[in-house]
Amino acid sequence: MPSLFVRPASPLLSAFVLTALLLGGCEQKPGNAAPGGEAPPPKVGVVTLKAQPFAQTTELPGRTSAYRIAEVRPQVDGILLKRLFDEGSEVKAGQQLYQIDPALYETALKSAEAALKSSEALAKRYAGLVKERAVSPQDYDQAQANFLRDQAALESAQINLRYTRVLAPISGRIGRSVASEGALVNNSQPAPLAVIQQLDPIYVDLTQSSKDILRLRKELAAGHLQQAGENAAKVKLKLEDGSLYAHEGRLEFSEVSVDTGTGSVTLRAVFANPDHLLLPGMFVHAQLVEGLQQQAILVPQQGVTRDASGTPTALVVGEGDKVELRKLEAARTVGNRWLINSGLNEGDRLITEGLQFVRPGMQVTPAEATNVAQQNSQNPSAN
Structure with a gap:
């Protein structure tokens, strides 16, 4: 009587058979497309840039002091x-x-x-x-x-x-x-x-590095600063609560003293103080208007990155909805934006969302960005 017991195959043979079955199952006939066809272009969020007037300012910290002090x-x-x-x-x-x-x-x-x-x-x-x-x-x-x-x-x-x-x-x-x-x-x-302290007018003593003072002197001589007289510039004052002081002052560059201990430079500005709102010892910030740009380009910081050499760059959506790389010349930060000197123009569609999924030359589907707050209508202070 024949035996019903079947001798098992060797382990090597079993592995061979399993591999063949897997390869056969994955094999597709030439010419068959993947389910769903080609992947659609990735979506990106863009901000359409607009030129706007911008008053470029320099901010200096300081403290108020009495115009005259007399001991009785x-x-x-x-x-x-x-x-x-x-x-x-x-x-x-x-x-x-x-x-x-x-x-x-x-x-x-x-x-x-x-x-x-x-x-x-x-x-x-x-x-x-x-x-x-x-x-x-x-x-x-x-x-x-x-x-x-x-x-x-x-x-x-x-x-x-x-x-x-x-x-x-x-x-x-x-x-x-x-x-x-x-x-x-x-x-x-x-x-x-x-x-007795005379509070109207009142002094504002500003501290700055000697390097910045040289730059401000050059800008005053070149006419970039708004002048208030010979060797003096117009200056505005920001109070401790962030509000602007109502009266405009003058910053005297002729009365400069250097602290021999720290090497810092002290400038003195004079402000009218008819309501005695300013009191001696208050901490304030003085703002010097360096000039007005009628067609300034301010872009969200989310859309600006730096390459390996440290150069600021940006990706924009160009013709045919294809991604373009732009190298930028950025002057300074203005709140949560960059002031751009070159590299971007009015009407450019700057990518601020989905940057990690695209590269130059790719076709994309642009939509209005949702990660950028609306720009204020007022001109922000430059940092």
Whole structure:
């Protein structure tokens, strides 16, 4: 009786058969197309560039400082009788601020007046007697000297009495008083009675590197900066909250000082401050307008990349919806955009979406980009 047991094939033979079956299953007849036909062109998001006016600016950091500062100090010793101003108020030059007890100085003035009257009478009498040789010339000269001395003493007494009225040396805002009624003051005390600061106009001290100062000087000389006079440029001010200050100032390039410790350069701008909105010590940014471009090209940063050499490049959709590579000359960033000097023109369709799926020469299907915010109508500040 024949056996029903079938001897298994060798492992090598089984592997051969399996490979043949797989190759046979994958084989297609020549001329058959893949299911669905050719792949469609990839979709990309584009931004159509438009030229627009753009004011190119340079921004410098700085702090405000008072236009003039005066320390109010006593010129004579005595007891304060009155304080004649409100702390934090506006005072005028020559306005009385304090009254020092004048009693001692009034007495000294009367004594000086009496001494002068006596010496003046003696000098006049000796003037007649010396002609008659009734007194010696030496006595006459001494009488004249005593008269001049007493005259100077009287003037000194008048000045000291006047100094008991402490006056404001400049107009401006006065701070707090460090002395009150009844306090003893003297003309050699280290602390001032009060400090007056003139806030209109006001200074803005700007710090910048010497390299940037040289560039700004050249741009001013070439007429690129808006001039406000000889060796001065027009400047605007941005406050700490980002708002623009209402008044335009002038930046003086003639008054430049260099910090010997840091090597930084300090420039000083002057601004009108009629409402006293600017206070000493505020941190601000000054904006210098370098020029106005009527046909500036500003492009989203998403559409600009750099090649291996660091050159900025961009991909645009050209004729026939084919991708073109452009090499750019980018001047600076302006918010979230690049200011382009060359390489892109008005009407170019810049690719900002799908860059990773395309290369120059490929045909694409362009659509409006969704990864770029709408450009503001206002001109942004350049960085």
